Amino acid sequence: MDNLLLTIDQYKTEINNFTASDTETAETFRIKYLGAKGLIKELMGEMKNVAQENKKSFGQVMNEFKVFAEAKYEALKAATTNNGKAASDEIDLSLPADPLPVGSRHPISLVRNRIVAIFQRLGFAVAEGPEIEYDWHYFTALNLPENHPARDMQDTFYINQNPDWLLRTHTSSVQVREMEKGKLPIRIICPGRVYRNETISARAHCFFHQVEGLYIAENVSFADLKQTLYFFVQEMFGKEVKIRFRPSYFPFTEPSAEMDISCLICGGTGCNVCKHTGWVEILGCGMVHPNLLDNCGIDSNKYTGFAFGMGVERITMLKYQIKDLRLFSENDVRFLKQFTSAI
Ligand SMILES: [Zn+2]
Incomplete structure (x- = not known):
């Protein structure tokens, strides 16, 4: 179970960093993570190997993970279906922030x-x-x-x-x-x-x-x-x-x-x-x-x-x-x- 949770965390990072500049790439994302033979289905399949007392919490984690991946897919879709071109003015929240210069007292x-x-x-x-x-x-x-x-x-x-x-x-x-x-x-x-x-x-x-x-x-x-x-x-x-x-x-x-x-x-x-x-x-x-x-x-x-x-x-x-x-x-x-x- 711990290993599975670790794996899910790693996939979350991967999903976070996923970028798409066109609709095909967004579709690739859907197939890879949300498709019938996608990652989430595969992880769900691990449920049978999870100990009885952990099944409930694993199910919750998986549900959250699914919602997370779906939200990302919706965002990718919205960003790429704007006349087929990437919405370059979309705010990229994964970019590091500009460092604030530290002032000093006069x-x-x-x-x-x-x-x-x-x-x-x-x-x-x-x-x-x-x-x-x-x-x-x-x-x-x-x-x-x-x-x-x-x-x-x-x-x-x-x-x-x-x-x-x-x-x-x-x-x-x-x-x-x-x-x-x-x-x-x-x-x-x-x-x-x-x-x-x-x-x-x-x-x-x-x-x-x-x-x-x-x-x-x-x-x-x-x-x-x-x-x-x-x-x-x-x-x-x-x-x-x-x-x-x-x-x-x-x-x-x-x-x-x-x-x-x-x-x-x-x-x-x-x-x-x-x-x-x-x-x-x-x-x-x-x-x-x-x-x-x-x-x-x-x-x-x-x-x-x-x-x-x-x-x-x-x-x-x-x-x-x-x-x-x-x-x-x-x-x-x-x-x-x-x-x-x-x-
Ligand atoms: Zn002097």
Whole structure:
């Protein structure tokens, strides 16, 4: 019985692979498998040799096999009786499928996910917001009242329909939205795409990605900010990388600083990438300006906070030593497929 079942399986494969381009070949199939002296009749004849207790199941197998062969014959007939010529547009289900090319994550996504993962380990939660923002979330609440010169610090795309709408040039508006919710403490990380009206070149683009962080609670100090960013840099670039802070100005933080890391290319001895200074800037940061807290209804006498922001492209270019920003948006698979491994 087992041998018979094996034989039937083999014939099934044979039948599956049978092709016919004309009616004669289809008829050959019928005679060979379904005819009066065909295979199925012959196998049925084996019934007398099958043990009594197996006769029922063998009969079922044979019936299924017969239905299978008949269906194939009907298909062959239908394919070949179309004016005598083979229906070449018939779908051949036995053909191997086209292999699907396997994609890889975009380097920007890899680095963004890595940045987010590092801060998540420190207890930061991810917050996201709209890319089209109101003026309020964007400027006024961020300590930039109308006519403030800092409104011109970035080239903003405005939406024609409504002068109050704009494409965000940074993700700080997400922080404002979180602060307005009034749930304290706040410990969030905001990854997102931002837009600036800049001419596209190797070093500038009209859209790119940022990750900003915000921590507001009681007794948050600049030391907390430094320690958080030390941890980030060591996780991202390695323990041997050095860090320095330079005083800077941002309207939404006071005091403000920019953070540099020792050049990853030359290790601090000076090269083209670091413009022979041994340092490269990677982010801006500072203590949240009390006006910002007040604008969002948070008691600035009780709470303090820090904020920081970095460009994902910049970190990615440093990490992978990529020299041209435009490569990220050209969708050249030869470039993109180099970044398959997790970092
Ligand atoms: Zn260097």
